[in-house]
Amino acid sequence: MPSYTAPTRDARFIINEMLDLAGYADLPGFEAASVDVTDAVINEGGKFCAEVLAPLNQSGDQEGCTRHEDGSVTTPKGFKEAFDQFREAGWGTLSQPEEFGGQGMPHVLGFAFEEFVSSANQAFGMYPGLTNGAVSALLAKGSQEQKEKYLPKMISNEWTGTMNLTEPHCGTDLGMIRTKAEPQADGSYSITGTKIFISAGEHDMAENIIHLVLAKTPGAPDSSKGISLFVVPKFLVGDDGSIGERNGVVCGSIEHKMGIHGNATCVLNYDGAKGWLVGEENKGLAAMFIMMNAARLGVGVQGLSQAEVAYQNAVAYALDRRQGRALTGPAEPEAQADPIFVHPDVRRMLMDAKAFTEGMRALCLWGALQVDLTHKAKTEEEREQADMLIGLLTPVIKGYGTDKGYEVATNMQQVFGGHGYIEEWGMSQFVRDARIAQIYEGTNGVQAMDLCGRKLAQKGGAAIQAFFKVVGDDIADAKGDNTLAPMAEALEKALGQQQAATMWFMQNAMQNPNHLGAGAHHYMHIMGIVTLGWMWLRMAKVAQAALAAGGEDKAFYEGKVATARYYMDRYLPDAGALRRKLEAGSESLMALDEDAFATAA
Amino acid sequence: MPSYTAPTRDARFIINEMLDLAGYADLPGFEAASVDVTDAVINEGGKFCAEVLAPLNQSGDQEGCTRHEDGSVTTPKGFKEAFDQFREAGWGTLSQPEEFGGQGMPHVLGFAFEEFVSSANQAFGMYPGLTNGAVSALLAKGSQEQKEKYLPKMISNEWTGTMNLTEPHCGTDLGMIRTKAEPQADGSYSITGTKIFISAGEHDMAENIIHLVLAKTPGAPDSSKGISLFVVPKFLVGDDGSIGERNGVVCGSIEHKMGIHGNATCVLNYDGAKGWLVGEENKGLAAMFIMMNAARLGVGVQGLSQAEVAYQNAVAYALDRRQGRALTGPAEPEAQADPIFVHPDVRRMLMDAKAFTEGMRALCLWGALQVDLTHKAKTEEEREQADMLIGLLTPVIKGYGTDKGYEVATNMQQVFGGHGYIEEWGMSQFVRDARIAQIYEGTNGVQAMDLCGRKLAQKGGAAIQAFFKVVGDDIADAKGDNTLAPMAEALEKALGQQQAATMWFMQNAMQNPNHLGAGAHHYMHIMGIVTLGWMWLRMAKVAQAALAAGGEDKAFYEGKVATARYYMDRYLPDAGALRRKLEAGSESLMALDEDAFATAA
Known part of the structure; x- marks a missing residue:
């Protein structure tokens, strides 16, 4: 069985x-995040994920979810x-507002913490993950009454949440949705309508599920300007x-997917369900x-x-695995063969993975800080800067991060040779689970167009100019x-x-x-490469200072500097080709x- | 259900x-391969694969193989x-020597034909595919008696064959094998020993299985210089x-794999089995x-x-799928949305696939011609040239071809968005099945080292110089x-x-x-890019001539020229980065x- 230790x-x-979180202690919410508290949260969170969630990952994949005739869904053994x-320890409350029971x-x-959860058990992590998504929408757009009714129990994870966007005939193009919302006297x-691909749409892990549903009111414009959002609880909630x-929403079936088997991906049938x-x-x-x-960001x-x-x-x-000898002569002459770790091509794959994961972790956590600063930084200028940067980089974190994540997972499976292909070893599951992240919450092609078609041009290019300036500085x-x-010269x-x-x-x-559409994917990858290079330069700087200080x-710290160098050697060259x-x-x-694409017999 | 038409x-x-096969009519075996015969074989073979094998692909994946308590294995419904x-039509005899019943x-x-079989049903295709591998070894190294005893029935596919190399503790490093071969008086x-990952190792599709097994005789050197090859039939064969x-070889279990579920990947236990x-x-x-x-080559x-x-x-x-509008304005204004074919990022993925598959098909068939010419060309010089080129390019066809094949299959799954992740659509299976090809018959890291560590240096670099010359010409x-x-300038x-x-x-x-090991993967990919570019240049030339001739x-032909141009635009730039x-x-x-790779808590 595969193992996991939280990094x-x-x-x-x-x-x-690198981020010096304690340096922001004068901002609201940050005052509590001292180094001691941060360390405790990270260490305890990591321990929880490794000890409680990781052992259920492979069994969850093998067992999957089961839908029963009455539409109820049983999650894999141990998930509940x-x-x-998870709920009792309050992990879901970490970054949620205190007003509704968060920390x-x-x-x-x-x-x-989300990274640890998802490494330990991605399918499990999606239940609280989707809840967070629904919470953020209610926080931003819900009425005070809706917030008070739903948020405390969602934040405490007594209830979970979902996002209902996709329908059989439309996903990306939400202007086409057909689900109807008829106003009632009360x-x-x-x-009424059918939603598909609803992650965590039905399960046995919480006493209620709060669905957030896109639908059209009568006479609404026939485009994305005619869609409205509704909150539709599985069970109605009294004042x-x-x-x-029980509300009129039922799981009609669950999908048989390539991966994330432990998460119930539901077809939800709404039949006169009550929504607000x-x-x-x-x-x-x-x-x-x-x-x-x-x-x-969560998918990234x-x-x-x-x-x-x-x-x-x-x-x-x-x-552990021994095959062949180091090219420079036996590394362990007394053994029958050397560990495959000595082979440069194996090391290449491991170093590629190390350079990606550590760089991507830095980017994700830097991104999370921008989310905080968007709301909490002291000056309007700082808030705007953070908002621009995270808006610009969200599609890069999602698109580049998941493309590379899948590639790295595939290469790590490759390290196992034939054993990587056998389900027992667990490497196949990592690849199969990683695959979905390139697809959902907007395919990576959609991310690329979001970046190039929307974000680059916004406010006369202010965001990309701000990015060039911070990296250039x-x-x-x-x-x-x-x-x-x-390293700085290579990154330049x-x-x-x-x-x-x-x-x-x-120009x-x-x-x-079409020139934009044809190059958007490449641009997103160039930007991913540059951004991770920037993170590596920042990490190398901090590590270098720590080494200098003894x-x-x-x-x-030496590992950080060496890996930064590797990143510059082996990742940056692709920017030019792209x-x-x-x-x-x-x-x-x-x-x-289109005729030229038909297979001619 | 997915569909397939043989191209x-x-x-x-x-x-x-492009190859002008009919132009070789003066060589033995080629005289029969007139354009008419070739066209008939291709067309009928394609039809057989599309009509008989493709319909069993998805059901074979879902059902998989079943091992029974007595060690027997049942293949998926319809395979037998x-x-x-397949046997009755004589498809397995196509390129086999007439002396033993081949055509x-x-x-x-x-x-x-092998491409069509594998597209239609890769798991199925491995049963005759492995048989071909075993046949080639017996043809080259078997005694006349062995050839006469085994080859006619293997070539007719009354019996199938396997290759038994891997053991639990060794795959790449075959010097470590432990299976023993004790000489007998007769x-x-x-x-005696255990072999793992034996594709088509046990099944119900043929009356006998001829295993070719690597083992060590008593006192053999403790390295790859001490291994011998044995023929071990499942059932002993009378004169x-x-x-x-029944011989002493039994299937101990079958593996649960990421893909190719329809092929039985067996643990074979040899317990005093009779071998020669x-x-x-x-x-x-x-x-x-x-x-x-x-x-x-078959894996490529x-x-x-x-x-x-x-x-x-x-x-x-x-x-078929409609989402959004063309960036240049609605392509089909009367419809609610345009087909996603209009989106440049979708087209990018389709063009990447078209450029790869057509280029790779040209390379594989060109490679097959070299295999023929190695034995059949008129002059020693021509035979040696063909032998050098196919030796050099075998790891490229296998390594680059399967790396890109997996990448393309993944991108084609991406075109489907969320539906690509649902098993019902079949795209997941193509990705899962494609994944094994990067691993077996020598991982692609092994291919890269075969190319760079052996083939480049052979005969003072004669093969690579020959390659540079034919491409340069x-x-x-x-x-x-x-x-x-x-195009020629870009390729240059x-x-x-x-x-x-x-x-x-x-230098x-x-x-x-280690410099060689660290760059071998990159070199293999550079060479793959150049080689497919060369094939595209050759195809474009032929197409251009056909267009000029009216x-x-x-x-x-216009499609060929346009795709060649795309290939030069979008594939070649990676050579410089690599x-x-x-x-x-x-x-x-x-x-x-190694300490630097440990996850620090």
């Missing part, structure tokens, strides 16, 4: 040393009890918070994007999480240090590739928007009509 | 027009009957060819490599095959044509990257072999010791 040392390095422990801690801590709406009668409008009519898309943006973390757990197991296997700063200078070149690609879009996409943990592909434009890409 | 038009284009049809046709035709050997008593030495004692490795090289074809069938289904979905030739010149640059990488290895790998099928990674050497890659 708490690395999380603490990023939070305490683990969720009880009000920075999102940075919530994100760090101010509620009668919701005193008591559980009332959240926010304004026809403004559902904006509310949906609040859930979606939170969810997208999933890309990291599967790469991380796969990496840990690949390292263990590479040190850190590069300029690092050039003064002998160790960091070569990659940043130059991104700037050139940005310029190419500006060409107006005249032909003190403990020398090997840890730019060349992007600059090829859409001509040869769109040249053929 | 017979493209196969015929490559065989008749389909194999009966003696060129391997080019056998390979073309000239046979008593074989008259009759089936005798094939070839010389202690020379088993050479015999094994004969099987292996044939098998590696699997990479192509899964990409192809996934591509076909993605095209159909992209034309075609580039020089194409520069004279206005349409082809820009990529070839220059490969030449520079080769030079870098020559650096002697002093530190005549039918204009759209087909060269830069390779030239980074092994310093940062090998910098960290």
Whole structure:
């Protein structure tokens, strides 16, 4: 069975040393997040995930969820009890507002914990994960009454939440949804329609499920400007918070999927279910994007999480499995063969994984800090800067993070050779679970268009200019240090590739928007490469300073500097190739009509 | 359910027009392969695969194989009957020697058919596929008596064959095998040991299974120089060819795998099984490599095959599924949304797939021709040239072909969005089945080292120089044509990257072999990119000539030229980035010791 240890040392390095979370103690919510508290939360959270959730991961995959004739769903053995422990320990309350029973801690801590949960058991993590998405929409758009009615029990995880967007004929293009919401005399709406791919849509782990549902009111515009958001509880909730009668929403079936078997992916049939409008009519898309943006960051973390757990197991296997000899001569002559860890091609895969996971962890936690600063930074300018940066980088974290996460998980499976293909070893599950993250909450193609079609152009390019400035400043700063200078120069070149690609879009996409669409994927990957390079430069700087100061943990900091160097050697070169592909434009890409794609016999 | 149509038009284009198979009619075996015969074989073979094998692919995945208490194995419903049809139609005899009941046709035709089989049903295709590998070893190394006893029934597919290499503690490093072969008074050997991952190791589709088994005789050297090859039939075979008593080899269990569920991957327990030495004692490795090289080409074809069938289904979905609008304005204003085929990012994935599958098909069939020419070309010089080129390119076809095949299958699944993740649609199976091809018959890391550590250096680099010359000649030739010149120039640059990488290895790998190991994967991919580019240049030239000549099928030839252009735009740029990674050497890659890879809590 695969194993998992939460990478708490690395999380603490990023939070305490790179982000210096304690340095924000004068902001609301941050005052409680002292280094001691942070360390305790990270360490205890990591322990909980490794000890309670990870042991259920493989059995959950093998058993899956079962739907019964009455529409009820049983989750895999142990999930309910683990969720009880999760709830009792209050893990779901970490970064939620104190007003509704949360602990009000920075999102940075919530994100760090989310990674551990998802590495330990991604399918399990989606039950509280989706709840968080629903909570964020209600917090932003719900009425005070709705907040008071639903949020405390959702935040405490007595109840869970879902997001109901997709229908059989539409996912990305939500303007096409057909689910109807008919206004009733009592101010509620009668919701009727079919939603598919509803993660955590039905289960036996909580006493109620609060569905947030996109639907159309009568006469609403036939586009994304005509969709509204509704809260539809599985069981109606009395004014005193008591559980009332069963609402008209039933799980019609659950999907048989490639992975995340432990999560119930439901077809939900709404048949005159009672729902209440959240926010304004026809403004559902904006509310949906609040859930979606939170969810997208969470999905980016999933890309990291599967790469991380796969990496840990690949390292263990590479040190244990013996085949062949080191190219430079036997490393352990007394043994019949050397561990495969000595082979450069195995090391290449492990180093690729290490460079990705640690860089991606830094990016996710940096991103979580921006989420906090968007609301809590002292000045309007700081809040706006944080908002721009996280808006710009959300599709990169989701899109690049999950593309690479899947690639790394696949390579870690490769380290196992034939054993990687056998389900018993667990590596296949990491790959199969990682695969979904490239697809849901907006496919990575949608992320690329969000980045290039919306975010780049917003406010006259203010966000991308702000990004170029913060990265450029850190590069300029690092050039003064002998160790960091070569890395900074390499990163500067990659940043130059991104700037050139940005310029190419500006000069060409107006005249032909297909040029933008044809290069969006490449641009997202260039930006992912540059952004992780930036994180590595920041980590190397902190590590370099720690080494200069002497003190403990020398090997840890040396590892950071060496891995930063590896990242610059082996990741940055792709930026130039991607730019060349992007600059090829859409001509040869769109040249053929559909007949040319038919298989001719 | 997914669908499959054999791409017979493209196969015929490559065989008749690009390779001009009929032009070799003066060579033995080729005389029968007229254009008419070739077309008939391709068309009928494609039809058989699409009609008989493809309908069993998804059900075979869902049902898998079942092992019973007595060690017998039942294949999925319909497999046995389909194999009966396969046998009766004589599909397994296509490229086998007439002396043992084969049709003696060129391997080019056998390979073309193998692609169709594998696209239609990879798990099924492995039963005859492994048989071919075993046949090739017996043909090369078996005694006349062994050939006469086993080959006719294996070639007719009355019996199937297997390759028994891997043991629980060793796969790549075959010097470590423990299976013992004790000589007996009657000239046979008593074989005892455990073999794992034996594809098609036990099943109900044929009356006998001929295992080729690596084992050690008493006192054999404790290295790969001490292994011998044995033929071990499941049922002993009388001198008259009759089936005798059950031999001491039993299937102990079958593996639960990520994919290829329809193929029985067996643990085979040999307990004093009767076997006979094939070839010389202690020379088993050479015999094994004969099987292996044939098998590696077949695995490269699997990479192509899964990409192809996934591509076909993605095209159909992209034309059917409607979401959003073309960036340049509604393509079908009367419909509620445009087909997702209009979106450049979808088209990018489809074009990537088209460029890979057609280029890879050309490479595989060109490679099959080299296999034929190695034995049948008129002059020693031609035979040696073919032998060098196919030896050099076998690891590229296997390694690059399956890495890209998996990537393309994954991207085709991505075209389906959420539906791609649901097993019902079949896209997950293509990805799961494609995944094994990167692993078995030598992981792709082993392929990269075979290419860089063995093949590059052989005969003072004669093979790679021969490769540079044939590609360089075609580039020089194409520069004279206005349409082809820009493609030829782009390819020349990529070839220059490969030449520079080769030079870098020559200058650096002697002093530190880890530099070779650290760059081998990158080199293999550079060479894959260049080789497919070369194939595209050749295809574009033929297509260009056909267009100049006027005549039918204009759209087909225009598609070839446009896709060649796309390939040059979107595949070649990676060669430069890979060269830069390779030239980074092994310093940062090998910098960290094993402690640095431990997860610190």
